[in-house]
Every structure is written in structure tokens, then in C-alpha cells.
Amino acid sequence: MSTSKAHTEYLTVKTRERYEMLHLTPQVEAIVRRSGIHDGLCFVSPMHITAAIYVNDNEDGLIEDISVWLEKLAPRNPAYKHHRTGEDNADAHLKALLLHHETTLPVTHGRLDLGTWQRIFYAEFDGQREKRITVKVLGVTKD
Amino acid sequence: MSTSKAHTEYLTVKTRERYEMLHLTPQVEAIVRRSGIHDGLCFVSPMHITAAIYVNDNEDGLIEDISVWLEKLAPRNPAYKHHRTGEDNADAHLKALLLHHETTLPVTHGRLDLGTWQRIFYAEFDGQREKRITVKVLGVTKD
Amino acid sequence: MSTSKAHTEYLTVKTRERYEMLHLTPQVEAIVRRSGIHDGLCFVSPMHITAAIYVNDNEDGLIEDISVWLEKLAPRNPAYKHHRTGEDNADAHLKALLLHHETTLPVTHGRLDLGTWQRIFYAEFDGQREKRITVKVLGVTKD
Numbered sequence: 248m249s250t251s252k253a254h255t256e257y258l259t260v261k262t263r264e265r266y267e268m269l270h271l272t273p274q275v276e277a278i279v280r281r282s283g284i285h286d287g288l289c290f291v292s293p294m295h296i297t298a299a300i301y302v303n304d305n306e307d308g309l310i311e312d313i314s315v316w317l318e319k320l321a322p323r324n325p326a327y328k329h330h331r332t333g334e335d336n337a338d339a340h341l342k343a344l345l346l347h348h349e350t351t352l353p354v355t356h357g358r359l360d361l362g363t364w365q366r367i368f369y370a371e372f373d374g375q376r377e378k379r380i381t382v383k384v385l386g387v388t389k390d
Numbered sequence: 391m392s393t394s395k396a397h398t399e400y401l402t403v404k405t406r407e408r409y410e411m412l413h414l415t416p417q418v419e420a421i422v423r424r425s426g427i428h429d430g431l432c433f434v435s436p437m438h439i440t441a442a443i444y445v446n447d448n449e450d451g452l453i454e455d456i457s458v459w460l461e462k463l464a465p466r467n468p469a470y471k472h473h474r475t476g477e478d479n480a481d482a483h484l485k486a487l488l489l490h491h492e493t494t495l496p497v498t499h500g501r502l503d504l505g506t507w508q509r510i511f512y513a514e515f516d517g518q519r520e521k522r523i524t525v526k527v528l529g530v531t532k533d
Numbered sequence: 534m535s536t537s538k539a540h541t542e543y544l545t546v547k548t549r550e551r552y553e554m555l556h557l558t559p560q561v562e563a564i565v566r567r568s569g570i571h572d573g574l575c576f577v578s579p580m581h582i583t584a585a586i587y588v589n590d591n592e593d594g595l596i597e598d599i600s601v602w603l604e605k606l607a608p609r610n611p612a613y614k615h616h617r618t619g620e621d622n623a624d625a626h627l628k629a630l631l632l633h634h635e636t637t638l639p640v641t642h643g644r645l646d647l648g649t650w651q652r653i654f655y656a657e658f659d660g661q662r663e664k665r666i667t668v669k670v671l672g673v674t675k676d
């Protein structure tokens with residue numbers, strides 16, 4: 248009989264730039280292996296409200312296209328009401344909402360069950376300081 | 391040995407306004423505690439297609455910024471094809487798609503494992519009537 | 534005592550058109566039933582980076598509105614940097630990011646626990662070739 252299990256780890260990241268995309272697939276894959284979970288789901292999310300997780304291609308041109316596109320749809324500008332609090336990062340909240348703050352990924356045969364080109368990215372929109380990312384694997388161990 | 395468990399509750403909400411953001415964190419946290427689940431995932435979603443769930447800051451200025459931004463990207467206007475059915479809420483469907491209709495949250499040590507500023511919001515875009523929200527916690531109980 | 538279980542199936546789709554929305558609810562519902570899982574979560578995601586999954590109304594006018602809206606927010610045009618690789622589908626990546634590449638759905642009493650109008654759609658933005666969709670049900674069987 249298979250046994251249910253949950254396994255949690257926290258990654259800490261600090262980007263050099265205010266806006267930056269970090270490729271996370273190898274770190275998440277390593278956590279899935281350490282979990283010992285054979286079949287289940289892997290949840291990945293920053294513990295912050297100015298960053299997101301997305302799954303797409305690890306191709307530099309596309310990563311630049313995504314950044315330009317996010318700036319067009321959720322521009323950095325000083326007219327946000329949130330800035331009355333002294334903050335200047337309302338655009339970071341909107342960009343994070345656009346990409347969604349979490350993703351769930353399938354785990355099959357003890358590995359991330361991703362398609363050929365699917366890669367996990369951490370999208371930072373207010374960086375240059377330490378941020379934490381939760382990775383939680385939930386599922387069943389091998390019979 | 392830990393035992394796997396699922397626990398489901400439904401919240402009913404009715405906003406005063408057609409467009410409104412409701413802070414849900416305390417209600418979801420209470421459901422997580424009642425579930426008795428120690429480690430797992432908590433799924434939150436409206437059972438409707440004109441509302442969304444999002445996770446971000448509980449700051450009034452930012453909540454207004456999000457509403458203005460959604461109206462810019464998915465404006466209410468009478469030219470939608472969906473309105474041929476007699477409906478007038480196509481923009482509500484698009485706004486809901488933009489924020490995503492569901493979220494998953496981590497549960498650790500029997501509590502929502504959120505970052506300092508992460509709060510759960512129900513985003514209503516066609517309110518003034520009763521709507522239901524599903525909250526399902528899936529995970530393992532304490533050993 | 535309930536037993537935890539994971540059940541995975543892969544759907545293969547091939548759209549006639551480059552851009553097309555496919556209604557998937559019956560296929561996903563059938564997988565949930567075959568899983569034998571009584572209570573849990575159902576994960577649905579394409580294994581591709583130019584397609585998405587969304588949940589909304591099965592109404593032709595609205596489906597057209599969604600397509601027009603996506604083209605407005607993430608237009609097909611030749612100026613993307615990703616196109617330097619020889620690809621011409623950067624817009625498909627952006628459209629997929631906008632709708633999110635995966636969704637999680639609740640399973641209660643052995644069935645998808647959806648609201649009256651909630652339907653699952655596969656959103657293809659670079660079709661006319663075979664694509665795979667992962668459906669994974671995780672939860673507990675009946676006592």
C-alpha cells in the first residue's frame with residue numbers, strides 16, 4: 248500500500264536587478280527527488296506579493312519579450328494610489344498578479360512530469376533583497 | 391504513520407457592489423484549522439465564472455489600483471459578442487480570467503503557510519447576488 | 534480508513550486551426566471517475582508552452598470575446614525577439630501566460646465539484662500538430 252507524504256523546502260533568492268527572471272527547474276527537481284514522493288503534485292510559490300512563478304521556455308529572446316510585454320500591460324509609473332503609502336512598486340504587484348503567484352506541477356515516477364520545453368521561472372519585480380520561495384510536494388510514496 | 395485526509399467547506403458571499411474585493415484570509419485560515427490537516431495544500435475557488443481569487447496585499451490604495459488596472463485591460467463595454475445572449479457581463483468573465491479563477495496555498499504545521507504580506511482575496515465582478523466559494527484542504531494529519 | 538491515491542492520464546489533441554478553444558470537461562470528468570478517487574484535487578495542464586487551460590462559460594460568443602481580447606493584449610506581430618530563433622509564435626507564449634498553463638479543480642464524492650457554468654477549456658495558440666495534456670487526480674478513496 249502506498250503511503251501519503253508531504254515534503255516542504257524553502258529556497259532563498261536575491262536578484263541583482265530590480266526586475267529579473269530566475270530559472271528554477273534544477274532546484275525544484277532536486278527537492279522533488281529529496282521528497283521521496285513517487286506520484287503527486289509539486290506546489291511552487293514565492294512568499295511575497297511582488298514576485299510570481301511561471302512555466303515557459305528558457306530562451307533569452309522570449310524572456311525579454313515577456314518582460315517588455317509585462318511593462319506594457321502593467322507599467323511602472325508614479326500615479327498609483329499604492330504609492331501614497333511611500334511604496335513605489337505598485338507595478339510589481341500588478342505584474343505578479345498577471346503571471347499568478349503560484350503554480351502546481353505534476354510529479355510522476357518520482358520526477359517533475361514536464362513537457363520538453365516546460366521550465367519553471369521565478370519572476371522578480373522588486374528585487375535586490377532576500378526573498379523566499381516555498382516548494383511543497385504532496386503525494387504518495389512507492390508501494 | 392500519517393493519515394491522508396481531505397476536508398471541504400463552502401463559503402457563501404454576497405457583495406453590496408457589482409465590483410468588489412473581499413478579504414478572505416481569516417475564513418480560509420479557520421477552515422484549515424477545522425480540517426485537522428497538518429501538512430498539505432489548500433485549494434480556494436469561486437464556483438462561478440465572473441469572480442476570481444487572488445493573493446496580494448491588504449492595502450486600500452493597491453486594491454483600488456488593481457480595480458482600475460482590470461478595468462483598463464478588460465473594460466466594461468457593450469460591444470462584446472457574449473451580450474447577444476442578453477448578458478451584460480462579458481468584462482466580468484475576462485477580468486476573472488486575468489486573475490485566475492482558483493489558487494492553491496500551502497498548509498504547514500496546521501496553518502496557512504503564507505508570507506508576511508500575503509492575503510487571500512475574493513474578486514467579484516458581477517455581484518449583488520449569492521455566490522459560493524469552495525475551500526478544500528488536502529494533506530496528511532499529524533503522526 | 535481512507536487510502537491516498539494518485540491517478541494520471543494523458544490526453545492527446547490536435548486542433549484544425551492555429552488558434553482554437555477545445556471543451557475538455559467530459560474527458561476530464563471521465564478520468565476522475567476512472568481514478569476511483571472520492572475526494573481530492575484534479576490537476577489539468579498541457580505539456581506545452583504555447584497552450585493554456587482555463588475554466589469559464591461554454592458560450593460561443595464569449596469564447597470569441599476571449600480570443601479577440603487575447604489578441605488585443607498579446608498581439609501576433611513580427612517584432613518579438615523570440616522570432617530571432619526562427620520561431621513565429623511569441624504571441625502564443627504570451628497568450629498562454631495570460632490564461633495560466635495549468636488549473637486545479639476540486640473532486641468531491643467522486644466527481645468534479647464545479648459550479649453550474651464552470652467548464653474546462655484547452656486554449657491552443659499554436660496548433661495543427663499533436664499536443665499532450667496531463668490530467669492527474671490526487672486524493673483519498675472512499676472509506
